[in-house]
Amino acid sequence: MNFDKELDARGLNCPLPILRCKKSLGELGAGQVLKIVATDPGAIKDFEAFAKQTGNELLSSAQAGGEFTFFMKKK
């Protein structure tokens, strides 16, 4: 998937992945896509909840080898 910016949140724990994501989205324009890679198992639910509450769109969420990859489209 194409993306405009990548956020490496590996090794970070709650609530840092969400806080970094918010900050990174702030540097993007509407419609641009942020790729996030995290290792916090709580991140799956958290990114879903973040998207739902902020109106940014979670395009996909995938898990492979202990890493979670999300694509978030800025509102």
Place this chain on the structure above:
Amino acid sequence: MDQKKLAIIATKGTLDWAYPPFILASTAAALDYSVEIFFTFYGLQLVRKDLSVLKVSPLGNPGMPMKMPFGPKWFRGINWNMPNAIQAIIPGYESLATVLMKRTISNNGVATVHDLRAMCQEADVKFIACQMTVELFGFDHSNFIDGMEYAGAAAFFEFAGDSDICLYT
């Protein structure tokens, strides 16, 4: 949609209990909430310029796992429970527990209290210190970080009265 509001009262002044108010406040701010934290009694320690006053005490806290943040896995798994009476007489036990807790925090990729607090401030979380307890405990405004407001219970209710979520931590 109107912006949601979160009001938090922070009353505890230890390293472990510094986390709930700052984690919830920073996360709520990231979710576009307007957030205020009212620091009162021991919670005032969380807004000191010098955060080295924050310690953790395993004494009288049977829920606290006492595990070592280093060494091989089997060693890390051991729970070093110690009777209260023994904890109480070992000089420096609290400082040792604090050092180990800080190490565990950084091993787990958990933010420091200092960083979380800074992130709250960056996200415009409003910090209010209870003026009455500032005086009661003999503090001076110069003990606290910049950007604090000093007020009383009525000021808290002005914000909390129409908040969507109100927490006591």
